[in-house]
Every structure is written in C-alpha cells, then in structure tokens.
Amino acid sequence: MDMSQYRDLFVSESKGHIQGFNELIVRLEENAADTAAVDELFRHAHSLKGMAATMQYQAVADLAHRMEDLLGRARSGEIGFVASLADLLLEGSDAIAAMVSAIEAGDDQLPDCAGLADRLAGFSVDGAPPPPQPAAGADAEPGTGDRDQGTTPPDHQPRQTDSFKSVRVRTETLDRLVNITGELITTRYRLADCALHVEGAQLAEPLNRLSTLLRELRDEVFQARMLPFSFIADRFPRLVRDLSRKQGKETQFQVEGKEIELDRGILEEISEPLVHILRNAVDHGMETPEQRIAAGKPGLGTIRIEVTRDKDCVTIVVADDGRGMDSASLADKAVEKGVLSRVQAQALTPHEALMLVCVPGFSTAETVSDISGRGVGMDAVRTAVQSLGGVLAIESDLGQGSRFLLKLPISVSIIPALLVETGSLTIGFPVNAIKRTIELRNSDIGEDGGESFFSLDGSRIHLRNLNRLFGQTSTPGSRNLVPAVIVEARGKMAGLAVDRLLGQREIFVKPLGIPLNRIKGLTGGAITGDGRIVYVMDAGTLL
Amino acid sequence: MSKATVMIVDDALFMRTILGKMLKDKGYAVVAEAASGIETMKKLHDCNPDIIFLDIILPDANGIELLDSIVKTRPQTKVILCSAIGQEAIVRKGLDLGARYYVQKPFSPEKIAEALASLGE
Numbered sequence: 072m073d074m075s076q077y078r079d080l081f082v083s084e085s086k087g088h089i090q091g092f093n094e095l096i097v098r099l100e101e102n103a104a105d106t107a108a109v110d111e112l113f114r115h116a117h118s119l120k121g122m123a124a125t126m127q128y129q130a131v132a133d134l135a136h137r138m139e140d141l142l143g144r145a146r147s148g149e150i151g152f153v154a155s156l157a158d159l160l161l162e163g164s165d166a167i168a169a170m171v172s173a174i175e176a177g178d179d180q181l182p183d184c185a186g187l188a189d190r191l192a193g194f195s196v197d198g199a200p201p202p203p204q205p206a207a208g209a210d211a212e213p214g215t216g217d218r219d220q221g222t223t224p225p226d227h228q229p230r231q232t233d234s235f236k237s238v239r240v241r242t243e244t245l246d247r248l249v250n251i252t253g254e255l256i257t258t259r260y261r262l263a264d265c266a267l268h269v270e271g272a273q274l275a276e277p278l279n280r281l282s283t284l285l286r287e288l289r290d291e292v293f294q295a296r297m298l299p300f301s302f303i304a305d306r307f308p309r310l311v312r313d314l315s316r317k318q319g320k321e322t323q324f325q326v327e328g329k330e331i332e333l334d335r336g337i338l339e340e341i342s343e344p345l346v347h348i349l350r351n352a353v354d355h356g357m358e359t360p361e362q363r364i365a366a367g368k369p370g371l372g373t374i375r376i377e378v379t380r381d382k383d384c385v386t387i388v389v390a391d392d393g394r395g396m397d398s399a400s401l402a403d404k405a406v407e408k409g410v411l412s413r414v415q416a417q418a419l420t421p422h423e424a425l426m427l428v429c430v431p432g433f434s435t436a437e438t439v440s441d442i443s444g445r446g447v448g449m450d451a452v453r454t455a456v457q458s459l460g461g462v463l464a465i466e467s468d469l470g471q472g473s474r475f476l477l478k479l480p481i482s483v484s485i486i487p488a489l490l491v492e493t494g495s496l497t498i499g500f501p502v503n504a505i506k507r508t509i510e511l512r513n514s515d516i517g518e519d520g521g522e523s524f525f526s527l528d529g530s531r532i533h534l535r536n537l538n539r540l541f542g543q544t545s546t547p548g549s550r551n552l553v554p555a556v557i558v559e560a561r562g563k564m565a566g567l568a569v570d571r572l573l574g575q576r577e578i579f580v581k582p583l584g585i586p587l588n589r590i591k592g593l594t595g596g597a598i599t600g601d602g603r604i605v606y607v608m609d610a611g612t613l614l
Numbered sequence: 615m616s617k618a619t620v621m622i623v624d625d626a627l628f629m630r631t632i633l634g635k636m637l638k639d640k641g642y643a644v645v646a647e648a649a650s651g652i653e654t655m656k657k658l659h660d661c662n663p664d665i666i667f668l669d670i671i672l673p674d675a676n677g678i679e680l681l682d683s684i685v686k687t688r689p690q691t692k693v694i695l696c697s698a699i700g701q702e703a704i705v706r707k708g709l710d711l712g713a714r715y716y717v718q719k720p721f722s723p724e725k726i727a728e729a730l731a732s733l734g735e
Binding site: 074077080081084111113114117118120121122124125126127132136139 | 625626627628629631632669671672673698719720721
C-alpha cells in the first residue's frame, strides 16, 4: 500500500498532537498532581507512535515510544512529574516536531535521536543527570544527584537556565568535539613525524607544548561527556527485585560508587551487558531461601555492584553470594559440547575454565526462563567489554558466590594500542586486551598435528600466524626471532605471530562503515601520524 | 452473502483513514468511525456493526472498559483490539475479556487480513 498519499494527513495530525503535548506539559508544571493531564500526554505519545510506525518513520516512532514508556511510568506513580521530567519530555516533543517538519519538507534524512531516546529510557527522578555538563568540569562537585531538584524552586520556570554559568549542549556537539580532538591528536603525530625530516627545525619544544595542550583539551572534552554510573544503575534495583520475586528468591541489592563518572558512550554500551550479568546472578547464581538456609547461609541473598575508579580505569564488580560456579564441571561441559578436547580441558586454569561461560553458545543449555534468553549471552557481554578496550574477568567459589569484574577505560575513542605490522597491514590491539608480547626463537616453537605451540611460564600456548588469519601469504619461516602478541581468547591464552612490533601509540579509534564493519574481529579504524591506516582488532572474536 | 460491516474506533483520523482504506480495499463496508468512547457508544446502536476495530487508548475512556461494555451489551459484535508495541499486558487482558483478536500497529493489509480471517471472515 502506498503510504505517501497520507503524508500530509500525518503531518497535520502530528502537529496537533505535538501542540497538545506541549500545552499539557505547561499545565502540569503548574499542577503536578493533574493526573488527567498525564493520561492525555500518554495518549498523544501513543497516537504519534502508532501513526509514525504506520508511515514507517521509525525514528519518530521510536522516540514517541520512549516518551510513552516514560509517561507510563509517571502514570503509574513510579515517578513524579518533576521539572527534569518536563524538560526531557519537551526535548522529546521538540525533536519530534523537528522530524515532522523535515518530513513535511520532503526530507528523507531524519535527525538521529538515539541519544535522546536513551535518555528517555534511562530517566530517573533522583539520578537524572542534567543534560548540560558543568563547563568548569574539574572544579564541579562530584555527584550530580540532586543538583537540579535541590536548586530549582518550585515556582521557577525550569526550562530557563539558572544562570549564565552553564549552557545546554547537544550530545551531537559533544561527539563532534571528541572527533575534532581526536583528529587534532592525529595531526600532532603527523606533524612530529614531518619534523623528523626537517633539519634544524627546532620543533621539539612547541610540539611538546602542543601535546600538553591537546591532552588538556582531550580531558576537558571527555569531562563534558561524563555521566555518573547512576545514570544506568537506577533501574537495576527494580530489575533485581522483580526477577527475584518471580522466582521466589530473596535478594537484597546494593550499589556502591554510583557517583563515579564514565563517558556516556561507555555507559550506553555496558548497560545491557550489566543487565545480563544481573539476570544471570538472579537466575543461576541465587538459590532459593530454603536452599540457602540448608547450605548454612542467610536466607536473604545479596547482589552488589561496586564501582571503583583507579586513574584512567573504572572497575565494575557484580558480586553475588549465591551458589557459585564449579570450574571443573564447566571444563567437563566444554568437552561434552566439543568446545575443547579432554587434553585442552585438563590444561585449563580455574580462571580459564570460568571464562568458558563466555564462549558463544556455551550456555544455551541453561534453562530459558522468560527473563533470560534475550539473545544476549555472556559472549556478547565479553565482546562488548573488549570492544570498549576493557577486560572481563570472572571469579567464583563454589557455594560462596561469583564475581564478574569489568575493567573499563573511563572514556573510549582515544585508546592506547599496540601497533603491529603483518604483511601489508598495520593492526592495533587495545593495550588492555593483550597479555604481553614476546619474541620467540624458531627453536622455541614446536609443531603438533600441523599446529604450532610454544611454552610460556610452564603452559603450552597455541601460536597462530596473524598473516594467515587475514588470508595473507605467510611470513617466510627463515626469521630468527618471531615477534608475537599474547592475547586471551575463549578463556585460553593464544599467541599471534606478527611481522613486526611497532610499539605503543595512542590512537583515535573511529567506527568503521559498511562493509568493513562486518569483518569478524575488526572493531574500528585509526590513522597514524604518517597516514597509515590501522585496523583495530578484537583478538577474542578473531580467534 | 455480503461482507460484514465494520466500525473503526481510534482517536487519530490518520489511523482511521488508513485502516478504512485497507478495509474498503478488501470489500468491507465501514459503517461508522468514532474518535472517542462517548462517540462510540452514541454511534454503536445506530450502525450496528458486525466487527469493531477498537484502539485501546482513547481520550475519554479506557479502551478495556469500553471493550468490556461492548462485549457485555452486544455479544454478537466481534471486537478486534488495536494496540502498539509494549502493550502486551493490556492486550492479554482484553483477550480475556472477550476481544476476538488483536492487531499491533503499524497496520498492514496482511495483518488486517489475518485478523479478519481469525473471525472466519
């Protein structure tokens, strides 16, 4: 059915809904207890969603859907109609109005509102971070918790900025600032490379100064993108409570370090993985009160999230005091499933065995409750963490509980990477994702069934040739020393033989476009000072 | 035998127009449209439709309550609920109360055909 004939009707009716929506918000700001107005707001959002979906304006439908969800929460009394909610809803209706205008003008390219949609989805009354970040970043007090409520008098017009000291900045603008900063850093490296070829240029001092300034700029820009962990964590208590109740389990849930800030991009990426870990903790980790008491533990179980910051890293630990995992039976299961041979399984350290839960498809035998089974497995969790340049570790004691540790950089985009050369390619490995590098003598390398191995700290490590993995011709075997990068993949260490280790660099990682982003193991691209293209690899996915 | 008569209840003219077009294309007679609960109850008696496409969110009424009263007062009328993503709980309640089927927006001729087929149309 040709929908274009209904476009004008869609536009005019949408405008009516948007206008009604805006008027109602103002009405609610005068009287937050006007529940009929909330009902009507909900209906407007609902109508917009249905109409937009029918016209296949997905972006409009998505945004309206989030607004409807949020209003549903207000309607049920879960959240009060506070100033920050009014602000966010108005921002939503403005965005929809802009899209409708674009549609009216015949523009097929609608503005991207994914960030706004996420903020609508993640809204919470007490943790709602104000969209504008303090300009004076470093001096601002930490914990944005009650900033906007505490300082806004009830009769105040909440959409006007309190003073001239802060301004609203669109998240797209912040993203652009990050991009430009990244480009500047790349350019600085290029400049330094050029300077090497100019005799007597005396550029060392200004280049150093430039480096310092660029670092400052980078820090400031990143600071502006920071949001507290509570931005995503505020929905967790409810999640854990509901899941526990459904399964007849009793769980108390605690979050420590809510106020610690991370880049909003990272928060976005780890939100679903954390939900998955929490689901697992309730589904599989927690016992029923009866089982716990029989095991000599308190009937009430505990799940804790602890967020700590150490320099440029944030560690998020999700710990439960449930039944824990048995590394030996995980190894057995891996053999049963054909993931590992008996010999390989026996060689696993307990930690390596626990990491088996991150092997794709490994945990499919778990009972699929309506709560789990959402298509995000632990493999996806691990991939998400690693693609951010982070590391996932699992600790568990049978009968005592499990701990999932996510070590993440505070901000992405600019990461320290180890650059290696392999054939005609330059590959960057996020430094966080590699264990170490090694130079192997040919005599160190043994063959077994057509596969190469070497020995490190008493364990036998599989050596793969990176050239061959990329379908390039293999490096001639005549070299005396073979440089290799040691990574962890599927809970096991593996060596990747490369042609040359180029050293560590800070690179600015950009997302790859189609079709490069479909290549397994490639997570992004970067350009070095000499104009060389670096492919950023996730070794875990590649192997 | 001629095709069944249909009434469309949705507060959005846009939705009524699109759904009406789809039904007319299939040869159904749309005998009434209503944008609110009150309008529905006013028109229902006169037009006496065989089938009602009922949106569950309306300005002046709870669609589920409206459904309940239609089912109780006019058991011969078959009600198809129109919902959107995220309203599964309400839909389930509606089906329990006697709605015959539901269509999730966005509408498509296929979904409408499926809903009508479920009524034996």
